[in-house]
Amino acid sequence: MAWLAAFAVAIHLLEAALPPILPGIKPGLANVITVAALCLWGWPTAVAVTLLRILVASILLGTLLSPAFWLSLGGGLAALAAMGLSQALPGRGLGPVGYSVIAAVAHISGQLLVAYGLFVHHPGLFALLPILGVGAAITGTFNGLAAFLLVREWRREAPSEHGPAGN
């Protein structure tokens, strides 16, 4: 699990260093790890990996307890909650793509709520919703496909015993 979290931190940092394609929208690639963890080892692992990632990455980026940190945490918690809830759905259930899209939408919702509650008490903020939402749909879909490939790869490498993380 530490291995997974380290992976996610690395991706998070890399993404912070990349120039944004559009202001306010970034691919959220670290969520690929969260989704893969969810599919392979369940929700508790996904929660642990995400929280560790946000904490460690913010320490390394120097944004701990700054607005960026709270936005990240709000988005992350919302995404985790949504994924946990959608796991309870009946039937064959969701695969990586479904989880990823749901997480992406929950992430921007959580982030907007945190932004509204803590920083910008102005309803104009929600005018950003369509732009962020379309961004979330796109990035969520592609991250989900990436997570699907990752899950398939890891399943093949570690068929039954304890997975590549050795947890």
Next chain:
Amino acid sequence: MKGTLTFLARATTPADRLVLIAVWGGMILLGIQAFARPPGEEAVVRVRGEAVKRLALDRPRKVTIRGALGPTELQIRDGAIRFRHAPCQRKRCLGRGWLAQAGETAACVPNRVLVRVGGEQGKPWHAVSY
């Protein structure tokens, strides 16, 4: 193209596909709704600091306002408003041109007439920072 479709079909469960359709559909609808809204819905005209008229910017017309120096003509077209004639000397208000965005303002100072787009609450962004 066909390869992509087979890959997509293999990568998703039926529930995944439902989620994809719902989210993409919802977001596209939200997007359309956001961009279909007309910009700067109305303008407020003030004379000597008092709001005398609210003008919707949705249909083209000319409106005459009684300013401190005399009649002043405003023109509305394509969701924008401008001063067209004013009895002042320097005509700076005419030089201001068309106002369309919420928060844009033009004033005819000697004539004590002020035009502001977007109503009382229409505050524009001065900057956006992430």
